[in-house]
Amino acid sequence: MTAPTDQALRKSRLKFLLVIFVFAAPIIAAGLLNLSGWQPTGKAYGEPILPQRNFDQEHVQIRLADGQAWPWRDSSPRLTLIALAGPGCAGHCMDALTKMAAARITLNGNADRLRLLFVGQPPANAVGSGMENYWRLGDDPSGSLAAYRPTAPDSVAALLVESDGTALSLYPVGFDPSGLRKDLQKVIR
Structure with a gap:
């Protein structure tokens, strides 16, 4: 069994960070919008x-x-x-x-x-x-x-x-x- 090369190790770490970013981005965006005071509005007739x-x-x-x-x-x-x-x-x-x-x-x-x-x-x-x-x-x-x-x-x-x-x-x-x-x-x- 051979040890992974530095390039393969960097590539796998980058993929892992990309997966974390995909899941964390909506949470971070929602938090920033909430802190800025923005609230979603729905269309209500009353x-x-x-x-x-x-x-x-x-x-x-x-x-x-x-x-x-x-x-x-x-x-x-x-x-x-x-x-x-x-x-x-x-x-x-x-x-x-x-x-x-x-x-x-x-x-x-x-x-x-x-x-x-x-x-x-x-x-x-x-x-x-x-x-x-x-x-x-x-x-x-x-x-x-x-x-x-x-x-x-x-x-x-x-x-x-x-x-x-x-x-x-x-x-x-x-x-x-x-x-x-x-x-x-x-x-x-």
Whole structure:
């Protein structure tokens, strides 16, 4: 058996260092980007709730139509989509509510991982339109969600709330229902 030559030894060390560099380069690059303050951004259609609020910890009370309090924490982890209607919820408002319920349906097998809660005065034709088949109707007697409620007539805004009661995103008046659907598909898997 012959000893490796200096050239073969240098070549094998260079290969070894190249393998280490291939694995270390992404870690070093991520560390440098993080130190520089850069954070990746994803395309979300809702606006983040800042500062973050946790409705369960703040004891935000939503009274359902049957008199019970809305449970922010459920027996299984499920997100809540809250629809907040402006005064005089009518045609445009009902159209947005229908599209929001349809976004839940497009989740297919994961549709049961999203609860729909309507907070406010329901439209006059809520019973006839089948709204109660998809939405739980409630009221915010303390006005805790007033900052998110639209003031324009016949309008609706939405809040997406995590299963622990943390408000994630606000979808203000005029939001894109297809964007809401895309966001739901990202967070509910």
